Amino acid sequence: MNYMLKDENAIYYECGYSCDNALYLSLGNEAFFITDSRYTIDATEHVRHATVMISDDLYARAASLLESAKVKQIVFDPKEWSVAGFERVHSRVECVFEPEPDFSHKKRIIKNEEELKILARAAKLGRKAFKTLAKEFNTDGIGKSEYALTHQAKSILSDFGKYDVSFDPIVAVNKNAAKPHARATSKKLDWGDLLLVDAGLKYKRYCSDRTRTVFVGEGFDFTTQQIFSKQKIQKAYDTVLKAHDNAILNAHSGMKAKEVDALTRDIISKAGFGEFYVHSTGHGVGLDIHEMPYISSKSDTIIEDGMVFTIEPGIYIPNAFGIRIEDMVAMVDGKAVVL
Amino acid sequence: MNYMLKDENAIYYECGYSCDNALYLSLGNEAFFITDSRYTIDATEHVRHATVMISDDLYARAASLLESAKVKQIVFDPKEWSVAGFERVHSRVECVFEPEPDFSHKKRIIKNEEELKILARAAKLGRKAFKTLAKEFNTDGIGKSEYALTHQAKSILSDFGKYDVSFDPIVAVNKNAAKPHARATSKKLDWGDLLLVDAGLKYKRYCSDRTRTVFVGEGFDFTTQQIFSKQKIQKAYDTVLKAHDNAILNAHSGMKAKEVDALTRDIISKAGFGEFYVHSTGHGVGLDIHEMPYISSKSDTIIEDGMVFTIEPGIYIPNAFGIRIEDMVAMVDGKAVVL
Numbered sequence: 082m083n084y085m086l087k088d089e090n091a092i093y094y095e096c097g098y099s100c101d102n103a104l105y106l107s108l109g110n111e112a113f114f115i116t117d118s119r120y121t122i123d124a125t126e127h128v129r130h131a132t133v134m135i136s137d138d139l140y141a142r143a144a145s146l147l148e149s150a151k152v153k154q155i156v157f158d159p160k161e162w163s164v165a166g167f168e169r170v171h172s173r174v175e176c177v178f179e180p181e182p183d184f185s186h187k188k189r190i191i192k193n194e195e196e197l198k199i200l201a202r203a204a205k206l207g208r209k210a211f212k213t214l215a216k217e218f219n220t221d222g223i224g225k226s227e228y229a230l231t232h233q234a235k236s237i238l239s240d241f242g243k244y245d246v247s248f249d250p251i252v253a254v255n256k257n258a259a260k261p262h263a264r265a266t267s268k269k270l271d272w273g274d275l276l277l278v279d280a281g282l283k284y285k286r287y288c289s290d291r292t293r294t295v296f297v298g299e300g301f302d303f304t305t306q307q308i309f310s311k312q313k314i315q316k317a318y319d320t321v322l323k324a325h326d327n328a329i330l331n332a333h334s335g336m337k338a339k340e341v342d343a344l345t346r347d348i349i350s351k352a353g354f355g356e357f358y359v360h361s362t363g364h365g366v367g368l369d370i371h372e373m374p375y376i377s378s379k380s381d382t383i384i385e386d387g388m389v390f391t392i393e394p395g396i397y398i399p400n401a402f403g404i405r406i407e408d409m410v411a412m413v414d415g416k417a418v419v420l
Numbered sequence: 421m422n423y424m425l426k427d428e429n430a431i432y433y434e435c436g437y438s439c440d441n442a443l444y445l446s447l448g449n450e451a452f453f454i455t456d457s458r459y460t461i462d463a464t465e466h467v468r469h470a471t472v473m474i475s476d477d478l479y480a481r482a483a484s485l486l487e488s489a490k491v492k493q494i495v496f497d498p499k500e501w502s503v504a505g506f507e508r509v510h511s512r513v514e515c516v517f518e519p520e521p522d523f524s525h526k527k528r529i530i531k532n533e534e535e536l537k538i539l540a541r542a543a544k545l546g547r548k549a550f551k552t553l554a555k556e557f558n559t560d561g562i563g564k565s566e567y568a569l570t571h572q573a574k575s576i577l578s579d580f581g582k583y584d585v586s587f588d589p590i591v592a593v594n595k596n597a598a599k600p601h602a603r604a605t606s607k608k609l610d611w612g613d614l615l616l617v618d619a620g621l622k623y624k625r626y627c628s629d630r631t632r633t634v635f636v637g638e639g640f641d642f643t644t645q646q647i648f649s650k651q652k653i654q655k656a657y658d659t660v661l662k663a664h665d666n667a668i669l670n671a672h673s674g675m676k677a678k679e680v681d682a683l684t685r686d687i688i689s690k691a692g693f694g695e696f697y698v699h700s701t702g703h704g705v706g707l708d709i710h711e712m713p714y715i716s717s718k719s720d721t722i723i724e725d726g727m728v729f730t731i732e733p734g735i736y737i738p739n740a741f742g743i744r745i746e747d748m749v750a751m752v753d754g755k756a757v758v759l
């Protein structure tokens with residue numbers, strides 16, 4: 082099958098290198114990595130299993146490759162390509178362009194041994210960063226704004242620039258935690274607050290992702306054992322933790338993703354918080370922070386060994402507080418193993 | 421004229437708010453901001469001059485708006501829209517979709533008074549950050565890796581999380597500076613090195629952008645008065661500075677962009693460095709870090725009052741060193757004023 086890729090991670094997956102201006106074509110037994118002259122040195126050194134081509138018009142170069150190879154049909158992911166970029170290839174060559182949404186994500190849904198090792202390492206570094214963060218926040222976080230705490234989280238997650246972060250960390254206090262995608266505000270952290278931290282880093286381009294919600298008492302940490310001063314919060318917290326643990330314990334290969342979702346959702350619904358659980362149980366993690374499989378109530382995807390995804394149930398009470406507990410798991414020998 | 425927008429900054433420009441999942445439709449005298457329920461509160465509070473609509477299928481909602489308003493023709497920027505997203509509107513409605521590349525960038529090429537003030541403020545904050553950075557690097561930068569220095573630059577540019585950065589700062593030492601888009605390495609900064617820093621921050625979503633190349637001697641700073649220990653570097657530096665100053669002094673409204681480009685290129689070419697000046701003189705700056713006008717040798721764009729762009733000539737000697745000096749200018753009363 083012939084295919085053409087535009088997305089940076091999709092290309093990296095094929096040939097072990099990518100950059101922000103590249104196209105990748107797989108044509109029968111041959112593959113081509115096309116980039117511009119700024120990346121000649123790096124591409125030549127790092128691209129594996131593909132011929133590097135340098136051009137100041139990537140799209141025209143791709144079209145002429147398709148033409149000279151007399152390609153009749155080629156697959157592309159319409160989510161990856163802009164209308165303009167696609168047209169610059171499409172308009173130049175007689176060929177059937179077959180849209181295949183999530184083409185690369187589908188290829189990447191099962192992780193191989195090497196990827197599993199890298200993801201485990203990313204998760205381990207992420208866990209370590211949360212420990213460091215707890216120390217820092219205890220000694221130096223009280224009285225700081227969410228902005229400043231977010232920056233501090235980013236510094237520590239990245240090990241002061243050594244790693245990229247998977248995404249801008251979410252650091253949300255009290256009612257701001259009620260927004261699943263909270264943006265930092267000038268709200269300052271105080272003793273007795275609820276604090277939600279959702280953060281990850283990239284190791285060898287693979288992402289980690291983790292969330293903890295904690296009570297900010299003396300010597301607080303990011304373990305899942307938390308005692309809140311308010312009973313209502315504690316009840317929600319215990320429910321989320323129970324849902325989280327239940328999914329990790331009972332998810333197994335062969336289930337549908339929606340059955341895994343039900344492992345968290347049923348517990349939260351039965352506890353009366355169903356309407357406040359406003360998102361899916363989790364998402365795949367790999368080169369992209371969000372990839373397949375999606376662990377949602379609508380997904381019929383069969384869970385298989387080698388898949389890596391998050392379990393992250395939550396309860397969000399508007400204008401009051403939000404709870405989320407998230408870990409990454411890999412499916413190994415039929416069961417979910419926390420990374 | 422009817423138009424539909426997908427890009428976050430393009431949408432912000434129209435209505436003063438945006439988020440990472442939004443569509444904007446301008447239909448005759450009416451405008452619509454479509455987003456999902458995660459953003460209901462923020463969108464309702466901040467969107468101006470447009471009706472906020474909440475939907476879990478933005479594309480279907482846009483199509484039904486086009487249908488009910490009986491729109492015959494609508495403009496879109498094919499660079500902004502993915503093939504998949506565009507098809508989800510296009511396939512649902514009988515209407516002529518007219519591609520207009522850079523539609524929003526063209527609208528935004530002349531900055532109004534308010535935008536000029538914001539950009540001046542962004543540039544001022546950026547300049548101040550470079551001063552702070554000089555102090556930090558003097559006392560604490562020697563022996564640190566490019567990774568760590570990049571992180572330090574990001575911390576200071578963002579004022580420790582208060583501002584977003586315009587882009588990941590480039591901090592490059594000696595031969596790594598020879599790559600215009602250098603990525604940080606483990607190379608450590610030492611006294612006597614050449615240091616290139618290219619960095620900016622966002623103030624009210626508008627970007628600043630600045631580059632300095634300096635000699636790392638005791639008490640070094642990021643002014644343009646630099647004395648290098650090697651004569652070859654000094655010659656290249658003086659040439660770049662002369663080119664930079666010449667363009668700022670002689671650029672005027674009514675010129676073509678390529679004539680402004682020639683103001684830097686001619687000086688560098690005459691000094692014998694022409695082949696090492698591998699990019700354009702500059703680019704527009706606004707909500708996007710790269711926007712119109714592009715100050716390149718091929719651009720016939722007429723420079724006008726209210727345009728804001730960079731002047732950033734450079735000389736890059738592979739495996740040896742690179743020099744770039746960059747400032748942002750606004751065209752005011754026919755002349756270039758450094759921001």
